[in-house]
Amino acid sequence: MTCPKCGSENVTVQMVTETQLKEKKHGVIWWLCVGWWWVPCKWLVFTLPALIAAIFKPKGYKTKSIHKTMAVCNNCGKSWRV
Ligand SMILES: [Zn+2]
Structure with missing residues (x-):
């Protein structure tokens, strides 16, 4: 070479x-317009099943x-x- x-x-x-890092950092405007409803929705849709899956499958975490x-x-x- x-x-x-x-x-x-x-x-x-x-x-x-x-x-x-998987999560991106968002600005204040994003939090006012989207973040306050999107984060709980995302948490319910993605994190809760992921947590339940993590209980049954402890090797579920990925980096x-x-x-x-x-x-x-x-x-x-x-x-x-x-
Ligand atoms: Zn050189």
Whole structure:
């Protein structure tokens, strides 16, 4: 593998694991218009069955992790996604 910046072949490739949060943060306007009814509805529709399922299946929890392969040039220090 060669560096796209300087053309050096002194490149280290490494695996990077990122853990992402499933919930997005919302603003004040979202909470005033949608959040006050959407969150209890979502809780009833999704969380309650998930909690019931979690009682019967304790391995029901999932964490979303993304594996990325990153290459780092040892010559100029440039890093990029492979
Ligand atoms: Zn380079």
